[in-house]
Amino acid sequence: MLAPLKRKLARGGIGQVAGAALSVLVAAACIALAGIFITSQFIAVATDLPRYKEAVRAKLQHVMDVTVRPLERIHSEIAGVVPQDPASAAGHPKAQPHPAGPPPPTSSEGLPPQGSTAAVVFSSLWGPVSQAGIVLVLLVFILVGHETLRERMIRLAGEAEVGRTMQAIEDAAQGVARFFFSQLVVNATFGLVLALALWLVGVPHAALWGALGGLARFIPYVGALGAGAVIAAFAAAVDPGWSLMLWSIGCYVVLEVLVAHFVEPQVYGQSAGLAPLGVIVSALFWGAMWGPLGLLLSTPMTLCLVVAGRHIRTLEPITIIFGETPGLTEGLRLYQQALTGEPQNIVAPARRYLRRSNFARYCDQVLLPALALASADAKQARIERDQLERVRLTIRRAMDVLARNAPAGDASRRRRSASLLDADVGAHLAEVREQRLRLWPGPAADVKTSLVICVGLGSPRDELLGAMLEQSLRDEGIASRSIPMDLDASHGSSAAFAWSARASSGLVSTVVLAYPLQEDHEIWQSLSLRVRDAFPYAMVLTVKPPYEVGLADEMLVRGPVDLVVRSFAEVVAFVLAGRTTAA
Template structure:
């Protein structure tokens, strides 16, 4: 049987949960220190390939690090300068669009307020309005009027002089810019020192993990660096293409400052999800403000949405699926998590930070749950996926997946790699009482539908191909499959007027397990053109084929025995030896049948012990000439 992996969550303890809570607290309260450090660390992984290229050219390591940082910084500054000049140009052009903006605002206000005004009027006509209070002198209560007058007097005071001196303006501008500039300076300094001390930091991490874990630590560091670099490079290419397309479309539509808006569309896409939404809304609002009508803005918005849907659902999954190693849900969850912890910086770094954790989870047991939950593909084999779908009763999904596999591989290989290992998992859980009655019903129903669909002859009558209402739970899946073949081919499952040595028998003892395995092997052989037929070895004497036809059989495949029925199986093998002396007796023991009888005991009774259906198919194909076509 397959070895069941220990659940990652079963290793969680109160100490682990307490440690996770402490780490979350440190991430939140220490964000002013950790966020710049994380930015510098991620940036160092991105710039590191450039540093290595310069180092390979013979440039000193320190000089290569400084040159790389200066080159990247110069590119970012140049981009920022271009955007700044474009923004200044946009703000200088806004006054000429003031009238169009006011008309659009008024039209939008009228559209949004008209339904509420109509609803208020209808409600006022139905609901009686309250009568104002009247004091003893017959005058209305003037408390509300006095309060309104007091508010009016307060607001009617002369407004404070809002003109600011040049010194005050500069002070305010410096205060606003000091935060980002200071953070950028800290990141720049950290980046330079990380690049300079890269080898030293790697050695420190190895010593921290332990010299015995050197290979695993080096593998984790290499995977993280390669994954982050590959992800950002792929993201840069996709966003660059997106920005170029948007700029070209805007320029073709006659929208002013197309370079700015195209660059903005490409740059903001580095922020997961929110960036694309923000850029699309900003550009649509600008187009609506400068255009007298609504057609141009709505046309652009429709094009932007279509392009974003195509890129997000078709282009990025193909590219990021091989570059990020994260599932789409993990990208959203990481953006919410890091954005709530560190704000905009966390939102920008959410994907690379989560990617580093996923990579670390492949090498560190404590972080394995993160890899399982957020990794690109769950750590589940095809057999395990088949088993969990069968427990859920998802027969259509199982059949669809099986047909997809059969387009690329044989039925025998599908049985060896998916179907039989999945059934072995089910047998193990059944033996230990871990499957409820309802799950057993769904499991057996799913297996019966799968095997019936896969083992049906393509040209079989429609009435036989849709007999799923047969009471399978009474006879067993294997017995039901045999009944279908008997109904189609006759009592002996085909003609007995065939060449000598052209028939292969597949059989086992009476029981659902042996019936199913022998029927699956029969179908695996028949689809390859081999005249295979199933037989129950311990059936009554009058139901067996005529002994005079024994020379037709060349090979007998026996289902591997269980410990409980070993004696009965050995007695049947002895009978076969005497009745079919010319036949080759073979049994198949798949590698996951580790709970069955030891192979040495069985090998004494038969001629060969194989380990898969594919080996049995290869033996039968080389031992005889194909005699039938399914």
């Protein structure tokens, strides 16, 4: 959570070390202020406790009358009915009381000297304070070397695993940071609303109990129950009756249910990615290992292991057992839903995904893997050809529903979905674009207002890929159009040259060709040459789906195109980076 703040401070010109130190000081100051506030509130409660002594005694007596006294009466009734032992019935002499012991000492003999109180307090505080200092110093050094730690991890994994290691580190960092920040916002809001509710019903020191309720929610499940019990006990102690306790319990339960079942699913989304059983088991394990600190850190630590298990085979069992979606990937789940032919089964999960990301990533991580699974099953005769067409048609209908309900060019979503990896890829591709355009003197298109067209053969596969890429670009506010060419070369040439006049006026800056299958490579080669002739000043790209089988050899595809990219997200990053460079 402190890394973004440190980077902003470092970019401000104060340097990496000063930015890291200042970030840690800000965090330590916030923690210290919260600690001082909570301590002062506890002192105020301890000062007021003698006023509630009589109410506490009356409540305890009432509880005894309700619970213990009936049991005593039942025991006496049973003792009067059941025959007693003769020896006990004859009676025994009463035991003589023990002689009174010596009177308690009235002097200060045996008591610790007054000067040792400060030593006891100091010794009790020295351990936590020293540990906190060590943590803060370590945090400073980690923040200073934050960028080099990623390089060390990549070096340990080896150069052959650079891509997978980068993706694993990015997923873990974004997942943990998103979870911590979302949890902080939700729990702080919960504490404020709880304090206001308790103040309205008349609970003394409502600010303390609101802070306690918000802090306790960082400990999964157990914390909320413990905080509710403490608040209910205090409300019962300060009120001669029972109405204040009932109002406090009602406020707490209603607020907890609303937050747990309505607010958190919307705010967190899939930030945690842990199953409820995984949260419980991880809390038990880390709590047994490290006590209360283990309870606090159980969810983020287990989250790191679950994310790592998606990329490291030896940790995959942890992801399967504790992950939110065990056994089925998102692409496989969507593939099974598409086989039913019901688009509404796809739309609802897609909307939840698009709240935290963009359509290009949804295609790369969900839609394309699902289509690859369907194509592989069709080639191996595990599904019929009409089932494959049903999957494609269902996905296309779901895309149409999502396109109608999602406004194009959502800037806030672009900011949320942008990552450092996409920015680096986009910058690299923009540099390649500039080098490519230097080789082609002519009227280059205005990338800020130009059109991106997606061209494919007239097959159902290429038409669907073109529609998906078109929607991915429009989702980012990029004007785009999908043009399916007929397999007949004459039709393809006429369609391509119909756009050549618009290309010469600078309206088309980028052309994205669908990556060919092995059996369609020759026709694709002819089509790519015609597209190059029709758009001589546009960048020509093709997207090689990483999951699909039966694709043409990449060395044969590289000739007619300028770039071969690996995902729809890279196409979007390329176009956006070109607009940024032009601006």
